[in-house]
Amino acid sequence: MTVLVGDCRTVMPTHAPFDMIFADPPYGDTSLGWDRRVEGWLAVARQSLAPSGSLWLFGSLRSFLAIAAELRTAGLRYAQEIVWEKQNGSAFHADRFKRVHELIVQFYRSDARWDGIYNDVQTTSDAVARSVRRKMRPSHTGQIERGYYVSEDGGPRLMRSVIFARNCHGRAIHPTEKPLGLIEILIRTSCPPGGLIGDWFAGSGAAGEAARATGRRYLGCEIDAAMAERANARIVATLPLGGVPAAPDPNPGDAR
Ligand SMILES: C[S@@+](CC[C@H](N)C(=O)[O-])C[C@H]1O[C@@H](n2cnc3c(N)ncnc32)[C@H](O)[C@@H]1O
Numbered sequence: 001m002t003v004l005v006g007d008c009r010t011v012m013p014t015h016a017p018f019d020m021i022f023a024d025p026p027y028g029d030t031s032l033g034w035d036r037r038v039e040g041w042l043a044v045a046r047q048s049l050a051p052s053g054s055l056w057l058f059g060s061l062r063s064f065l066a067i068a069a070e071l072r073t074a075g076l077r078y079a080q081e082i083v084w085e086k087q088n089g090s091a092f093h094a095d096r097f098k099r100v101h102e103l104i105v106q107f108y109r110s111d112a113r114w115d116g117i118y119n120d121v122q123t124t125s126d127a128v129a130r131s132v133r134r135k136m137r138p139s140h141t142g143q144i145e146r147g148y149y150v151s152e153d154g155g156p157r158l159m160r161s162v163i164f165a166r167n168c169h170g171r172a173i174h175p176t177e178k179p180l181g182l183i184e185i186l187i188r189t190s191c192p193p194g195g196l197i198g199d200w201f202a203g204s205g206a207a208g209e210a211a212r213a214t215g216r217r218y219l220g221c222e223i224d225a226a227m228a229e230r231a232n233a234r235i236v237a238t239l240p241l242g243g244v245p246a247a248p249d250p251n252p253g254d255a256r
Helices: 008-015 041-047 061-066 068-074 180-190 206-214 225-236
Strands: 002-005 018-023 049-059 076-090 099-109 130-134 147-151 162-164 196-199 217-222
Touching: 002 225, 008 041, 008 196, 008 217, 018 041, 018 180, 041 049, 041 068, 049 061, 049 180, 061 068, 061 099, 068 076, 099 180, 180 206, 196 206, 206 217, 206 225, 217 225
Parallel strands: 002 217, 018 049, 018 196, 076 162, 196 217
Antiparallel strands: 049 099, 076 099, 130 147
8 A cells, every 4th residue: 555656657567467557647738847648658557457457547538539549559448438527627718618527438458358357336326216128229239138127216226427526626635636435436346355456646645545445455656756755644544444554564665
């Protein structure tokens, strides 16, 4: 449970394979000094994924379009996306909509099959009672068998792909810190309990706190040493699943 200091392209592969890669890199959408796109990390991340693993990548549509070819060349296949809706956002352009969302897209190894990827489908407990006759679907929407689907009031319902979570504005230790509730949903979906999460652009270590709270192992990487130190302090202070505080890791270079 630690954040290593360095460049993820060289630091992280030596700790592979990861059951889940959590990646929140600079998008490269602006001319701001810290917003420089990192070249070449996708292929390295793909090589570092366990066969049943997947990678969740934060970005804007602009940033995904910029790396579309690189994703394919790296051997990563699209699985699905989530829209994270925030209470406020950025207004870089006075003549466009105020941007209050981010995309989070899941990819998996293109040599793997989706049914072999760890995927614990998330539900919410707000279904309304209904009974649905499910028809056979045409093949272009995937083969779904005929049958009945019955739900009860307050029972489980598939979680929606648009997720509202307040951003950390005003209490963050990193300018683009992501909210714990959102990260925990991704972790529960895509990393088995006890599995290893690689957080390639760790920033504040928010994913480390979420990993600890959900009982997963975690290794982060952050190029800014001062930020990595703050992230590590935050993770150590988090109570793990079960509530027993951890002793500081005596050998932080060997998180597996
Ligand atoms: C968008 S922020 C991540 C924020 C983080 N998810 C959080 O919730 O706090 C991106 C981070 O990646 C770091 N970074 C940039 N290039 C990197 C590299 N090559 N290897 C590791 N970290 C890098 C930056 O210093 C920055 O802190």
